[in-house]
Amino acid sequence: MRTSLIVFLGTLTLVCCNRQIDRTGVNEVYVPVYAQLSDLEAISLQPPQSTVRAGKIYAYGSYIFQNELNSGIHIIDNSTFGNPKKVAFLKIAYSTELAVKGSYLYTNSANDLVVLDIHDPKHPVETTRIKGAFPLINQDYPPFTNVYFVCADPQKGIVVDWQLQQMSSLPSCRR
Amino acid sequence: MIKLFTLFAFILVSIAGLKCSKQNAMAAAAPAGQGGSMARFTIAGNYLYTVDNEKLKVFSIADPANPILKKSIDAGFEIETIYPFKDKLFLGSTSVIHIFSIDDPENPQKLSTAISPTVMRRCDPVVAKDNVAFATLRTNGPCGGMESKLVAFDITDITAPVQRVSWPVSEPYGLGYADSVLYVCDRYQGLMIFNIKDPFDPGIINSIPGDWYFDVIPYYNTLICWVSDGVVLYDISNPAIPQFIAKIT
Secondary structure (H helix, E strand, C coil): CCHHHHHHHHHHHHHHHCCCCCCCCCCCEEEEEEEEEHHCCCCEEEECCCCEEEEEEEECCCCCEEEEECCCCEECCCCCCCEEEEEEEECCCCCEEEEEECCCEEEECCCEEEEEEECCCCCCEEEECCCCCCCCCCCCCCCCCEEEECCHHHHHHHEEEEEEEECCCCEEEEE | CHHHHHHHHHHHHHHHHHHHHHHHHHCCCCCCEEEECCCCCCCCEEEEEEECCCEEEECCCCCCCEEEEEEEECCCCCEEEEEEEEEEEEEECCCCCEEECCCCCCCCEEEEEECCCCCCCCCCHHHEEEEEEEEEEEHHHHHCCCCCCCEEECCCCCCCEEEEEEECCCCCCEEEEEEEEEEEEECCCCCEEEEEECCCCCCEEEEECCCEEEEEEEEECCCEECCEEEEEEEECCCCCCCEEEEECC
16 A cells, blocks of 8 residues: 555656656756846836737726736827827836836836836836835745746846756756 | 617617717726736735735835835745735635735735645736636646636635635636626637626636737726737727627737
8 A cells, every 4th residue: 555655656756747747858948037226226218119928917997007027018099099009118127017007107126125116107207116026036036836946146146037947958947 | 760769869869878988988997997817916005015926015015116124024935916906815826816905905814725626826916896806827838737627616605715616727827807707718719708696606608819918907898808929909899799809919
């Protein structure tokens, strides 16, 4: 009975981890993506851009905002029924979240909470930045268990993402 | 003949009225914004609430230009979404839904945790309406689990949510409702439209395939949809029959 239980558990383990443990072939490994501090400071208004990695949406008055994953926010003017138009792109490094109230846009730039005055949408002004107020990206390990990952090196900057990559060798960090 | 003319005139006026109300709704919308069910930021009154992986944070935005952190609460693990409904916050995580009261907006109090007995591990954005909370339980990729579901919890007793409905879906993401119609985003089935007149006996009305849908915001007469390559807008004057308006990519 005990033997069969061990065999059963062993099989389960094999099934669950088969994807990661493949020492002979290609392995799926999480790799930290770093931002440099200088990237985080630069917020600017740019002409409309095509959507590449569509992110979260927010409706405010006759405007629609859509996050461009990790790079900023598309501003869409929806005041004319049937003819919505992109009017600008707010470049905000590593932005993923957004909310708006009373002409103020609340977003994040990596782990910072950032407030922009968009009273004049053509001239957004950063009013506040609270460093580290939104620690979404764990600096030490990817948000998954039972995975191998390349150990993060704080010397290289802030971790802004964990990307799944194919590697032929296994890194030393595991979770 | 006169009757027919009167009817015609009435229809014209009604249409004009509809158009007006559409514009008025937009104008009246100015003070408050609205996010989707996949959001990690939400605003209720003079407060911004954020959820990172483990913390629910409360920022006062009484001075909107200068948020002040008022509270940081250990909310649970692997929190992914926050959704406000009346004086409650619904937090979706990879395992359960946490329900908080914001009766005292600076001091959210945990009222209960909704646990699905059928799906153990998943990603679950949640929306609430009166005595029901709808959630999608997605079980692909990092979310784990075996099968994806749309579920409805009875929250009549907010301190003891009970799952009443479980409906199989392919790979669901965000969701939202307008009147008695529930929209569910799905990778393969597109925009799924459910009749929720009886929320504990939902019936599918239609699906609009063609895009990978991630989230929706029913915003007055417009359904704003996040799709994989941008935004799609539908006119939902009749919520059960969304009419395509435009796609912005």
